[in-house]
Amino acid sequence: MLRCYQVAEFGKPLTATEKPEPTPQGREVLVKIERCGVCHSDLHIWDGYFDLGNGKRVPAANNGALLPLTLGHEIVGTVAAAGLEARSVRPGQRKLVFPWIGCGTCPPCRDGMEHLCAGAQQAIGIFRDGGYATHVLVPDEKYLLDIGDLDPGLAATYACSGLTAFSALKKIGRLADGHSLLIVGAGGVGLNAVALAKAVTGQAPIVADIDPAKRAAALQLGAKEAVDPRAEGALKALLKATGGVSGAIDFAGAASSFEFAYGSLRKGGHLVTVGLLGGAVTLSIGLHVLKGLRVSGSYVGSLQEMRELLDLAQRTTLPALPIATHPLEQATAALAALKAGEVVGRIVLQP
Incomplete structure (x- = not known):
């Protein structure tokens, strides 16, 4: 049965x-x-x-x-x-x-x-x-x-959480030294992205999450910094430290998380939005154009990307x-x- x-x-x-x-x-x-x-x-x-x-x-x-x-x-x-x-x-x-x-x-x-x-x-x-x-x-x-010799519990998460993170990171692409990556939201998908970020983009990410336990987990998985986006002056401090990030991924998908990620971008920056918590935002069209910004939606990933992720996981030592x-x-x-x-x-x- x-x-x-x-x-x-x-x-x-x-x-x-x-x-x-x-x-x-x-x-x-x-x-x-x-x-x-x-x-x-x-x-x-x-x-x-x-x-x-x-x-x-x-x-x-x-x-x-x-x-x-x-x-x-x-x-x-x-x-x-x-x-x-x-x-x-x-x-x-x-x-x-x-x-x-x-x-x-x-x-x-x-x-x-x-x-x-x-x-x-x-x-x-x-x-x-x-x-x-x-x-x-x-x-x-x-x-x-x-899945080769991958742990079956970890491999299972790759079917959605890992695949979603991998596809979003691929849309950001490789980042040269001096360019920063921001990940907003350190839930299951966001933490998978933290674990994969260095291998896919070449850069360890800055992570923003309102939960201190999730920020701690992000640091353990290789984030170079973890911030509370609700803290007073958090966005201003991030912009001062980085000059604006080249790539940001919003794994929460709420109005507040989108606005923090979008506001963190430098000129020519790229925001990939993934999360489905819901909400809506209003953007300044003029500012969006003058800064040459991009916003992309990313929904899970393709069968080919699934193959690529499993290959990466089997030949690369990734954080657990x-x-x-x-x-x-x-x-x-x-x-x-x-x-x-x-x-x-x-x-x-x-x-």
Whole structure:
């Protein structure tokens, strides 16, 4: 039997459910789950809406999240069974599941950008049942990637948290000496970015977060400085020390975090905004143009970027992300702890 914890009603505790294990057909693969990360994106679906700012919300159901739904998109497990057309996998292999699956036919999908699918999205744990379970059905073997000797708990976080951080850092690109990188928000995704920053951009980041425990964790992962953005004069001091940063990434995605990151930029600077806490901001068009600034949105990452990240993680010694492993039965409690801001690093569930 397949055991899972599902959102049966938005905002309510997850419901324990048992149902028969699916039999994979064609290129489908059934994966027995070893670890599944608990992501902030799960909270939006659990709550039942996405905040667009200025009082506007998109109901999760209108965005495609239909109930009952098994959350969880950061999955590592072993192959349990495969359809007759699957050729590259065999039972017992440990794999990471790439969850950002698209329709396969729209222009972004044809360009290898399934995570930006403009058609019938099939993302695991969002539009189809995911990893808060003992097993998950993956629609094609191509979405299974080798993790080598990586710790399965850490590797699971790479499917979203790490991939999101990696893709955002790639948009900033390599920074020469004398150029500074700012990371705003040291939650699970932000801390993954801190761990990856030096390898991807060449620079250790300055980190801004309101939580002293998360600032401490960022320093342990290699940040060269950690500041409280709410402290009096924090932005002015940052500008004085750096002359303005060349690249900034906002992993919180609130109006206040965006404004701090945007205000930190030097002329020609680039802000990549990632977080989905919600809100809205107003920019001065003239100042934006005269300073030659760029603002980019970044949403998770592509299958190719997932391969690149796993390759980097397997050949590079990266700082160890703080990870707490909880039994699957504590899925609701894990979501509640994340919502309350009590998690430093990442929680992963273990069936």
